[in-house]
Amino acid sequence: MARLLLLATSIAGALAQGTQSTTSAGITFQTYDSGPNFKFGIALPETPGEDFIGHITAYDPDGLSWASVSLGYNAAENSHMKGPLLVVAWNHEGKAKAAFRQAKAYVNPDVYKGPMTFKEIPQGTSVNKTHIEYTFLCSKCITGDDITFKKTDTTAKMGFAYSTNGISGTETAAAKLVYHGFGPQRRGPFTLNLTGAKSAKYSSWAEMAK
Numbered sequence: 001m002a003r004l005l006l007l008a009t010s011i012a013g014a015l016a017q018g019t020q021s022t023t024s025a026g027i028t029f030q031t032y033d034s035g036p037n038f039k040f041g042i043a044l045p046e047t048p049g050e051d052f053i054g055h056i057t058a059y060d061p062d063g064l065s066w067a068s069v070s071l072g073y074n075a076a077e078n079s080h081m082k083g084p085l086l087v088v089a090w091n092h093e094g095k096a097k098a099a100f101r102q103a104k105a106y107v108n109p110d111v112y113k114g115p116m117t118f119k120e121i122p123q124g125t126s127v128n129k130t131h132i133e134y135t136f137l138c139s140k141c142i143t144g145d146d147i148t149f150k151k152t153d154t155t156a157k158m159g160f161a162y163s164t165n166g167i168s169g170t171e172t173a174a175a176k177l178v179y180h181g182f183g184p185q186r187r188g189p190f191t192l193n194l195t196g197a198k199s200a201k202y203s204s205w206a207e208m209a210k
């Protein structure tokens with residue numbers, strides 16, 4: 001009996017770490033939920049190409065300076081921060097702004113210069129002092145090399161981070177980001193179920209992007 005209970009508990013634990021189907025702005029995402037503070041969801045077409053729709057939601061009562069997701073995993077360095085393509089969103093004068101960045105070390109990541117672009121989905125985007133919600137069509141973001149997940153993957157190892165510490169230069173993609181802080185609330189890994197992210201409705205959702 002005790003063993004059965006233990007088994008049930010560990011299965012529940014494993015499920016809690018997985019991703020679930022959620023709907024926001026009429027779009028169905030496969031979403032990782034860290035608890036109260038951070039969520040990241042993805043929507044994909046049935047046959048993924050280079051694009052996806054992403055949805056970052058972050059909240060902190062202490063005030064939020066930036067929120068970010070890492071689109072990959074660097075196995076050689078065992079890092080979600082160093083190497084993979086990072087999508088970082090922040091509040092610039094009441095409007096969401098986002099940039100592609102890449103970290104070579106555990107410091108403020110560089111601007112990533114590549115072919116990828118963002119298009120905002122306004123119905124799923126809002127920012128204020130404590131919240132960042134950013135919904136975006138990410139074009140040419142599934143790169144086919146090691147900095148992001150692959151279009152044929154069924155699951156993807158990703159990472160997240162957000163910070164309550166200062167940010168400056170919010171008008172440019174090169175905004176200076178300050179350390180997220182240590183601890184599982186502020187940064188960590190997750191595995192996203194890409195199979196569960198696929199939908200035949202993807203193209204109609206992608207048309208919502210401006």
Ligand code: HEM
Nearest residue numbers: 068070079080081106107108159161177178179182187188
């Ligand atoms: C911008 C997006 C960022 C993401 C997605 C991110 C993500 C992560 C993750 C997941 C870790 C855990 C270890 C690992 O996977 O390598 C980590 C560690 C670390 N990050 Fe970041 N990070 C970001 C930005 C920053 C910035 C701006 C700084 C400092 C200016 C920073 C400094 C560090 C340091 C010092 C560690 C090692 C200590 C720790 O684990 O907290 N990171 N980061």
Ligand SMILES: *[C@@H]1O[C@H](CO)[C@@H](O)[C@H](O)[C@H]1NC(C)=O
Nearest residue numbers: 126127128129130131132133
């Ligand atoms: C900030 O935005 C969130 C999400 O839209 C909202 O729930 C919250 O009330 C807003 N906070 C303020 C102070 O306006």
Ligand SMILES: *[C@@H]1O[C@H](CO)[C@@H](O)[C@H](O)[C@H]1NC(C)=O
Nearest residue numbers: 018019155193194195196197
């Ligand atoms: C991923 O999602 C698919 C489709 O919803 C589901 O059949 C599968 O069991 C999920 N996989 C995991 C590991 O949760």
